[in-house]
Amino acid sequence: MVRIGVPGAAVVLALLLACAGVFAGPAPGTLTIGTNPPGTLFYALGSGVARVLTDYAGLRAVVQPYSGSSTFLPLLNAGELQLGVVNAVDVAMAYRGPDRLKVGGRNPFQSAPNIRLVVRGGPLYAVQWARRDSPFRTVADLRGRRVTGVYSAHLALWYNTYGNLASCGLSWNDVQVVPVSTVGEGMRALVAGRADSAAYALGAADVQEADATIGLRALSICGDEQGQRRLREAVPGYYAVRLKAGRSAGVVEDVWVEAYDIYLLTHKDMNEDVVYRVTKTLWEQNRKLWPLHSAFEEWATRRYVDPGVTVPYHPGAIRLYREKGAWTRAMDEAQARLLQEAAR
Structure with missing residues (x-):
């Protein structure tokens, strides 16, 4: 039997906390960002976000590509994935579910009422x-x-x-x-x-x-x-x-x-302090994104908060936006409306 002294036990405890995930514990651990496959714009954007978070937020962020948003949105909704780069239309259909929103007579997305918005990024063409x-x-x-x-x-x-x-x-x-x-x-x-x-x-x-x-x-x-x-x-x-x-x-x-529009999403139970750090970094280091891909030039901070979004914001993001003076009464009303939609 191996005995661990007090210093060793402290190290083990620290490692366990770091690996416990970002949903409950204070340690951020590794943030995995779900994206579309390599070669796509979403993969490039996810890679850029991961780099800035790793370099400036004190977080380790990695990209995990999937065949498409329909394959990783269920993981994000279940809390098995920490972040995801998804377009606003896919998000609207997943958040509302196939019983409440159809486009072209169809909505093949699984219902995902637990997803939340961190940043409204630039447009996708x-x-x-x-x-x-x-x-x-x-x-x-x-x-x-x-x-x-x-x-x-x-x-x-x-x-x-x-x-x-x-x-x-x-x-x-x-x-x-x-x-x-x-x-x-x-x-x-x-x-x-x-x-x-x-x-x-x-x-x-x-x-x-x-x-x-x-x-x-x-x-x-x-x-x-x-x-x-x-x-x-x-x-x-x-x-x-x-x-x-x-x-x-x-x-x-x-x-x-x-x-x-392109969104950076998370799960509703993601650690609030971690989401705050993510949002703060992407706001204050916004220009560090621009050289990483031409599409980031339209990820201006003035776009991050908007009442026309299709999913509620995460509380950690809201905290940062209030500090920056970007969260208005109109945003409170939009947030309440969107949360009510998920409760129906």
Whole structure:
């Protein structure tokens, strides 16, 4: 039998506390950030957040990629994952559950009433891509063409393409659906010539690689007043944004694209002090994010707090936002409304 003296017992106790997790104990341990697969914008953003938290918050943060948000949101909801980078629309459907919110007649997300918001980040631009040497210039040109769809492991892309098509008055019935499971598989189908168009986030590594390989062209959605109305009605949370030529790889002319917000999420029982430290670091070291990816340039602190979010904020984040004077009466009202939705 091995005997441990008082100093040794103290060391063991400290290690146990550090490994106990961030949900109850004071020691932060390791923060695991769930993201989409490597090569995606969400993986790049999660990696950037992990680096800043590790360098400036005194926390050890690591990225854990999954096939898509539908695979790791249940883990976040169950408290088995500490943080996650997810888009606002996926969050809305998961938080409200399939019985209370459907988009395009479907909501395949498991109900996740325990997720909470830490930071409302910048927008994601979900672009419909085609080969640069193709005759396509707008999404309307895709009628009858081969468009990647299904996205069984990455449901957000189904909604991205559904919204892009809807802006021009099209539906899945107006195109030839090329079934794929993930966003990366969709881009590979476009590069290989098995599809005429695929959706992917602006600025993602896979997009840059494909542009260097075959030359990509961002197709414009229908950005007139009627097109923007159709987009908003098709997928609540989506909005149209005008991008200038040269903004990013594949944007060869001015185009209208679909946009929606990116969230950093946690679990409602995540240690409040840890969430406060995460939020404080991402606020005060905000500019340290910018060089890590061009998308971080739109993660301005003025965007972190907004009454139009689709999920309640975590108390640890609220504490920091109150200190910074960013939490208003309107935010109290929005928080109460969102919490009530989960209680229904």
